[in-house]
Amino acid sequence: MQSKHSSQQEVVLVIRSRAPLRISFAGGGTDVEPYPQQRGGVVLSATIDKYAYATLVPRQDGQIRVESLDYDIVAKYDASEKLPYDGELDLVKAVVRTLGAGNGLALFLHTDAPPGSGLGSSSAMVVALLGAFLRWLGKSLDDYTIARLAYRVERVELGVAGGWQDQFAATFGGFNLIEFLGSDIVVNPLRIKRATLNELQYRLLLCYTGKTRLSGRILDRQIAAYERNEEDVMAALDELKALTLAMKNALLQARLDDFGQLLHQGWLHKQRLAPGISNEHIESLYAAGRDAGAIGGKLLGAGGGGYLLFLCPFERRHHIAQALEEVGGQVVAFNFDLRGLQVWEVGGDDLQLTIGD
Helix, strand or coil: CCEEECCCCEEECEEEEEEEEEEEEECCCCCCCCHHHHCCEEEEEEEEEEEEEEEEEECCCCEEEEEECCCCEEEEEECCCCCCCCCCCHHHHHHHHHHCCCCCEEEEEEECCCCCCCCCHHHHHHHHHHHHHHHHHCCCCCHHHHHHHHHHHHHHHCCCCCCCHHHHHHHHCCEEEEEEECCEEEEEECCCCHHHHHHHHHHEEEEECCCCCCHHHHHHHHHHHHHCCCHHHHHHHHHHHHHHHHHHHHHHCCCHHHHHHHHHHHHHHHCCCCCCCCCHHHHHHHHHHHHCCCCEEEECCCCCCCEEEEECCHHHHHHHHHHHHHCCCEEECCCECCCCCEEEEECCHHHCEEECC
16 A cells, blocks of 8 residues: 655545446346245346445554445444444445454445435445455455345345345446346346437436335335235236346337336336335326326335336427426436446545545
8 A cells, every 4th residue: 555644644545436326127026035036036227327436545543434425424433343233334334344444444435316216326335335345455256246245245244125136236237137046146238229228218217206215114015925925916026027028128129118118017016015115205206207298117116215217208208307397306317327336546646535534
């Protein structure tokens, strides 16, 4: 590690990483255990130009300093102690407890979407943290191993309810059909024509509902219903799986109107999985979008809040955006980003970061 010292501050080189957030078109819920182990799940997703960022600066004083822009928190810990899970920066603590903190480090974290947005921001942050830590520790892991490690940190070590897709989407990036076949997971990158991607980009509309949600409670209800073998929930998951494959085919064949109609069907099936997935505010926004001409849409993530996604006729997109904003929605611009986790080192005197006490 290179460093410069002054009487008050230490200037050091930094490691930076970012992992993309994702839009899940179909199959969400079929990646949540125990369904994929018992029946096999599948999701269709794409990453976008919204990211989770992590900056890591090594220290030599045995201290961990974490600044989170998302939670407006600056916290300090002793690197030699086992950090407690107490609701404050637990994702960071789980990564530290898994990989260690050496002689100390400083972290600066932020995401382009609020936690609980339905874009997989928490899992993307874990992936970004792992990328920075692994570079710092000099460890090179393949994408499958990083994604599985991110799942273990978030779902097993920390016990956060959720599925498998977010960690794999953030690590791999791009348009993928991800299959969960018992203990095997296969990421299938889709070779979609550039014209189809451009048209899909032009016709999709992303709308923030203005509210975030705690997805774990919704997922707990879904898991409990599945384990009770509730017939409607089992059937909905099976139908979501079949619909995901149909959406993949529609996308590859550039049948975007069909894709939009399937998006709507998927939303109807998803609402059968657990109470609380939708609510009056979400229904009013969705109805406004459909009444204004949207072919189909869905709520992203587990439900309860976050972002709505619509597939629009090209000539109606601006009318739909106006209708959504009139009932309290916030239309958000985005582009697809086909890259996954990226890690880089900031080098040179002109690119150094000053970290105070």
